[in-house]
Amino acid sequence: VTGGSSGIGKCIAIECYKQGAFITLVARNEEKLLQAKKEIEKYSINDKQVVLCISVDVSEDYNQVENVIKQAQEKLGPVDMLVNCAGLALAGKFEDLEVSTFEKLMNINYLGSVYPSRAVITTMMERRVGRIVFVSSQAGQLGLFGYTAYSSSKFAIRGLAEALQMEVKPYNVYVTVAYPPDTDTPGLAMENKTKPLETRLISETTSLCKPEQVAKQIVKDAIQGNFNSSIGSDGYMLSSLTCGMAPVTSITEGLQQVVTMGLFRTIALFYLGSFDGIVRRCMMQRTKSEIADKTA
Numbered sequence: 598v599t600g601g602s603s604g605i606g607k608c609i610a611i612e613c614y615k616q617g618a619f620i621t622l623v624a625r626n627e628e629k630l631l632q633a634k635k636e637i638e639k640y641s642i643n644d645k646q647v648v649l650c651i652s653v654d655v656s657e658d659y660n661q662v663e664n665v666i667k668q669a670q671e672k673l674g675p676v677d678m679l680v681n682c683a684g685l686a687l688a689g690k691f692e693d694l695e696v697s698t699f700e701k702l703m704n705i706n707y708l709g710s711v712y713p714s715r716a717v718i719t720t721m722m723e724r725r726v727g728r729i730v731f732v733s734s735q736a737g738q739l740g741l742f743g744y745t746a747y748s749s750s751k752f753a754i755r756g757l758a759e760a761l762q763m764e765v766k767p768y769n770v771y772v773t774v775a776y777p778p779d780t781d782t783p784g785l786a787m788e789n790k791t792k793p794l795e796t797r798l799i800s801e802t803t804s805l806c807k808p809e810q811v812a813k814q815i816v817k818d819a820i821q822g823n824f825n826s827s828i829g830s831d832g833y834m835l836s837s838l839t840c841g842m843a844p845v846t847s848i849t850e851g852l853q854q855v856v857t858m859g860l861f862r863t864i865a866l867f868y869l870g871s872f873d874g875i876v877r878r879c880m881m882q883r884t885k886s887e888i889a890d891k892t893a
C-alpha cells in the first residue's frame with residue numbers, strides 16, 4: 598500500500614490486515630510509517646502476519662521504486678494486490694497556482710501510481726494473479742473550481758487504468774479505480790488550509806466520509822475485481838454518468854448505466870447550475886468587500 602502511513606491508505610492496510618494479508622507500507626516519513634505499523638499490528642488475526650515498512654518517494658526515481666519493491670517481494674513473496682494511494686491535493690485558482698504545483702501533483706498522483714504498478718505488473722501477469730488499485734477522486738470524474746492542477750492529475754489515472762485493464766485482463770489481473778469524495782484525513786486537513794471558498798462550498802455538496810468506510814469499499818471492490826469503486830449515492834451517480842468507455846464488470850452494471858444515463862445527466866445539469874451560482878456569488882461578495890475596503 599503506497600501512502601499506507603496515513604489516511605485512506607492506512608485504513609486500506611488495516612482492512613486488508615484484518616482479512617489476514619501480509620502488508621508492505623510505502624511512504625517517505627519513517628516515523629509515520631513505524632507509528633502506522635504499530636497501529637495496524639493491533640488488528641492481526643494470526644501470529645504469522647507481518648507489516649513491512651519501506652521509506653521511498655514513489656514519484657522520484659523509477660529504479661529506486663523497482664528496487665524497494667524487489668526487496669519487499671524477497672521478504673514477503675510476490676505482491677497479490679498493489680494499492681496506489683500515495684497522493685497530494687493542492688487547491689487554488691489557476692491564476693494563483695505556481696506552475697511547479699502542476700508538475701508536483703502530476704509527479705506524485707500520476708507518475709507515483711505508474712512506477713509501483715510498472716514494478717509489479719510483470720510478476721502478476723506471469724503468475725496470472727493480481728489486483729492493481731488506483732485511488733483517483735470524485736475530482737477525477739469532473740473538473741471543479743480550484744482543482745485545475747489536482748483534477749487533471751486524477752483524470753490521468755483513469756486513462757492509465759482503462760488502457761492497462763484492457764492489456765492485463767487476459768492474464769487474470771484486475772484493475773480498480775476508486776473515486777472517493779471528501780474524506781476526513783490528515784491530507785484533507787492540509788488541503789483545507791489553502792482551499793478557495795468556492796471549492797469548499799462546491800465540495801460540501803457531498804458529505805464528508807470516514808476513511809474507514811472508504812477503505813472498506815475500496816478493498817471490497819478490489820477483491821471482487823470491480824473496475825469502478827465509488828461511495829454513496831452521489832458517488833454512484835457520478836460513476837454511472839461518467840462511465841464513458843470504461844470496462845464493465847457485470848451485465849447488471851452495464852444495464853444500470855444505460856437506463857440511468859439520461860436521468861443522471863438531467864440531475865447533473867442542476868448541480869452544474871448550482872456550482873456556477875456558487876462561483877458567481879463568491880465573485881460578487883469579493884467585489885463588494887473590495888469596494889467597501891476602498892471606501893473605508
Ligand SMILES: NC(=O)C1=CN([C@@H]2O[C@H](COP(=O)(O)OP(=O)(O)OC[C@H]3O[C@@H](n4cnc5c(N)ncnc54)[C@H](OP(=O)(O)O)[C@@H]3O)[C@@H](O)[C@H]2O)C=CC1
Pocket residue numbers: 599600601602603604605606623624625626627629653654655656682683684685686705709732733734735776777778779780781782783784785
Ligand atoms: N482525503 C480526501 O478527501 C480524498 C483523498 N483522495 C486521494 O486519496 C489518497 C490518500 O489521501 P489521504 O488519505 O487524504 O492522504 P494523506 O495525506 O492523509 O496521506 C498521504 C499518504 O501518502 C504518502 N505520500 C505522499 N507523497 C508521497 C510520495 N511522494 N511518495 C511516497 N509516499 C507519499 C504520505 O506519507 P509521506 O508524506 O510520509 O510520504 C501518506 O502516507 C490521495 O491520492 C488523495 O488524492 C481522493 C479523494 C478524497
Ligand SMILES: CCCCCCCCCCCCCCCC(=O)[C@@H](N)CO
Pocket residue numbers: 686733734735736741777778779780784785788799800802803831834835838861862864865868
Ligand atoms: C448525477 C451527478 C451527481 C453530481 C454530484 C457532484 C458532486 C461533486 C462534488 C465533488 C467533490 C470533490 C471531492 C474531491 C475530494 C478530493 O479529492 C480532495 N479532498 C482530496 O484531498
